[in-house]
Amino acid sequence: MKKLLLPLAGLLISQLLQAQNTTENNQPVQSSSSYSGQNNFAVFGNAEMTYTSNKNTKQFGDLNFKPIFLWQISEKLFVEAEPEFETGEGSLDIGLEYANMCYFVNPYLTLHAGRFLPKFGAYRGRMGEGFINRFPTDPVGFGDGGIGAMNEVGVGALGGFGIGDSKISYDVYVSNGPILLTDPENAGQFDYEGYIGNNNGKAIGGRLAVLPLSNSSLELGFSFQHKKKTGDLGSPFENVSLNMQAVDLNYYTHLTPLQSDLRLIGEWKHQKTDQVSYYKADSSLYSFTNSPSAFYATATLRPSHVHNTFIHNLELAARYSEFKRPADAPWGGSDTHQFAVSLDYWLHWNSLLKLTYQTEKDEPNLFIAQVVFGF
Structure with a gap:
């Protein structure tokens, strides 16, 4: 629940920063930070450095810096934003991951608007974060070119409540949603992260999670997203609709x-698009069943309770993932399978060194080393 709790953590930290002044009689007076025009500010985030080696190349790369800025404007108003600086493509790329404005209605409801982390599934925006993900790579189908957005632009509501010993969290939103691509090379794929929409249709989605055990050691989530119109306004593809579903587990x-502590994480997601005819490069028409799916399963084991400091900072992780793509799509073909095993060393609670060996169908085997510092 890291992204759900992050704004609340920011509020707590900002409150700690509002130190009270005292008079000579040791009576509290109003802090200057509470005056009109003042707001509280904190910075979190992480930095990453990656080394990759396979039979074709050995190189340092993927140097990323991701500061997260948190502002508390008042007791009810809060802003979170994250720019991202990346060098993975051989040059500096600067992007805006999110900039989200939040209004705290009560402990059970927060409203937000802006560019926010996705609420479809649990991996993107939560488990994929550098100091949470035990691997330096994404499972197949869960990164760029996979299913679902890295970011959404729109409005939403989130919160949670308890029922007996169980807890329930919810997250619903309306966003611009996916944009259908129709060029010959990418026909049937989607641009998930457009800053503006391409028609008057909007996506509706959300995630409902249940923590049924009193110690909250198990979380089960269900996500959905529907958009009735995904094609460009006025085009033959305007009314092509998209439905997505996902289920996730965290134990x-x-x-x-x-x-030792054992964690099991998994997610399955599925996408279904209306069947429609696309143009090939020679202007001929063709169609295919556009219904890809992806899943991953991860197990991690950390001897946290062993007294030896070096050993209890180690963690062993294994992950299997699969991406089923439409066989007749220009970006499709046979299913993709990936297996990764990683030995990690925790330098701090949010900083770690990852040593990973990864195999993937039709790709050279990889050794990857990554260091992540959270702050």
């Missing part, structure tokens, strides 16, 4: 005989 437990 954490302690294994006493091994003095």
Whole structure:
């Protein structure tokens, strides 16, 4: 629940920053930070450096810097924003991951508007963060070119409440949503992260999660997104609709005989697009069933309760993922399978070194080393 709790954590930190002044009689007086025009500010984020090696190349690259700026404007108003500086394509690329304005209605409801992290599934925007992901790569189908958005532009509402020993969190939104691509090379794929929409249709989506156990060690989530119009306004593709669904699991437990903590994480997502005819490069028409799916499963084991400092900072992780793409699509073909195993060392609670070996169908085997510093 990291992204859900981040604004609340920011509020707590900002409150701690509002130190009270005292008079000579040791009576509290109003802090200057509470005057009109003042607001509280904090910075979090992470920096990443990656080394990759395969039979064809050995290189340092993917140097990323991702500061997260948090502003508390009042007791009800809050802003979060993250620019991203990347060098993965061989040159500096600067982007805006999100800039989200939040209004706290009450402890059970927060309204927000802007460019925000996706609420479809749990990996993107949560498990994929550098100091949460135990691997330096994404599962197949969950990164760029996969299913679902990295960011959304729109408005939404989120919150949570308890029912007995169980807890429920919800997140619903309306956004510009996916934009259908129709060029011969990418026909049937989507641009998920456009800053503006391409027609008068909007996507409706959300995620409902249940933590059924009293210790909150298990989370089960269901996500959906629907957009009735995905094609460009006035084009033959304007009314092509898209439906997406996802289920996710996050389970954490302690294994006493091994003095270790075990975490199991997984997600499956599916996308279905109306069947329509696209143009090939020679202007001929063709169609295909556009219904890709992807899933991944991860297991991690950390001997956190072993007294030896070096050993209890180690963590072993294994992940299997699969991406099923339309066989007849220009970007499709046979299914893609990936397996990765990683030995990580935690330098701090939010900083770690990852040593990963990864195999993927039709790709050279990879050794990847990555260091991530959270701040």
